[in-house]
Amino acid sequence: MRNFTIAALAAAALTAGPAMADTVKVGYMTTLSGSAGIIGKQMQNAVNLAMEHTGGTLGGQPAEVIFVDDQRKPDVAKQLANRLVKSERVDVVAGVIWSNLLMAIHKPVTRSGTLLISSNAGPSPLAGKDCHENFFSMSWQNDQTPEGMGKYMEEAGIKSVYLMAPNYQAGKDMMAGFKRHYTGEVAAEVYTKLGQSDFQAELSTLRAAKPEATFVFQPGGMGINFVKQWHQSGMDQVSNLYTVFTVDNLSLPALKDTALGVISTQTWSPDMDNEMNRRFVADYKAQFGGYPSFYAAQAYDTMMAIDHAVAKAGGADTDAMRAALAAGGIPTTRGSLAMNTNQFPIQNVYIREAVLDADGVATTKITGTVFENHADVYAKDCSF
């Protein structure tokens, strides 16, 4: 009797099968709680906006997005990834802000035969020796952005630079990427505590060293602290400030005119002039009151990439979607995006300056292009 019930249920499931399979399921992982919750909130907003723009579908198929909060903890992320893959049976796992979390879920997701698309983190192992055919990046490889800054400062003829970053892996990666293209003198390389709130002691030392330029990577709240204190200590008269992932549309509302004129490199900016970006930025501002950050843009791009892949594949078939994404030509807020052999984007790196827009709101504006079609250095180590 019991066997019969199971068989009947299985038959019912089979007949219901085609209708079920039509729904494209995406598991979207980001950090929604804790002090980094603001980043996750922006990404969630952008994903919802993308779904609104596609009319609730992905590639013309009905779609469902399941948001999960990784709490910025690798163990929680791993648990959630397993749940998404095994019990929710999603077609794509996407999102992930932090490199260490992405490393934790990379194997369980890709080995299960599910596609994994990063909206932010781009650790070097996943671009090189540990790359996997089921993993794609819709953001950048960690080194690409600081490499752009290294080249820019090299070409600007800057003789001496003072480096400062938090003491953790991404901080060291950023400085290594910078030095790959900058050959001038490094006056000092200072690593601060992760999560440090007061940089006055470091700034006093910097003032005494009088470097021509200072290059800083201080993401999130640390960036707000650093730039505020830089300004308050009158460092503008001592050295010129250049940053990556420090002055952006997340920190600018808290900094306002304090950060004006600060130069950064980035692969995206709200003023990029293409149809998709204009629509994304205008609708984001209208709906959520304020500029989207690059995190939001990359989250939006991730959904657009899935939309593109499902449409080209004619359904949520993993092999066909993988082929569609690997072929590149993905429509994003950064224009049509090409994919490298390691499935990281080949893209331009721009110089951005913090400015006030027509309404007097602080934002960033592209003032030049450092790299055109820039590929990361790790792709040569990657073979599937």
Place this chain on the structure above:
Amino acid sequence: MSFILLLEQIFNGLQFGVTLFLIAAGLTLILGIMDFVFLAHGAQVMIGAYAAASLTALTGHFYLGILLAIPITFASGYLLEYLLIRHLYRRNHMDQVLATFGLILFFNELIRIGFGPAALFSSLPPSLSGFVNILPDTPYPLFRLLVIAVGLACALGIHLLVSRTRMGAMVRAGANNETMTAALGVNIRVLRRLVFAAGACLAGVAGMMLGPLTAVEPGMGEPLLILSLVVIIIGGIGSVRGAFIAAILIGIVDTMGRVLLPVILRSFMGQAAADGAGPALASMMVYILMSLVLVIRPTGLFPPKG
């Protein structure tokens, strides 16, 4: 390292120290005199910073914002004691830890609901964003000097209040023998409430002064809470004088460690190894100091008498 830079770093350490003292002063009284384990003191810092930043934005005046924020932090401490804390005095320490840890989560979430998860804008008025030459050709931010001055003034005020006034005598008596003090006609419950509110207010003032310097965001007080607990342990639990000396000591040790350790390590090991070990060791300095003090004087530097 030149003398001028060394002096500047001592000022930086002093400024960090007095900020820690403002947080630790109230906490050491709550912990030592009231024998109550209170972990949500960092939330009082956050409340102070948010009150000052939002009232400054609302009124358009920095000083008016601060002036209005001070009674708010006092009232928040007073209300918190009245509504919740007074019911916990007779409970054991574990219950107090659980309840006040819950308060941390509660306040962080409350701020997030009220003000959103993003950091709040806060800056200095033009009149305070200038520089003062502490030595010829050595500019130092005016606001940081003001922080030092306010911190020292508060320290002097607390010292006089506790050691010279009738009110202070009651607080000290209450700490020594609560039942006897109550029997002599002192309303010990009101006294506790006032001490608690004053402690919250001092932490709030620390938050107000941190606001223009750092990011005003949910959970901003927690890293400071841990350091102020270290201050209390080094200073001797319940001693305001000990908290003051320990706070200045920690401020200077932490600052000097961050600045000098990488330089010292670089003189006898490779650049890469020094860059890695320097910051790691610097962030441990404060705790190493605490361990040393505890080995030599298990009750802290200035344990209260009685």
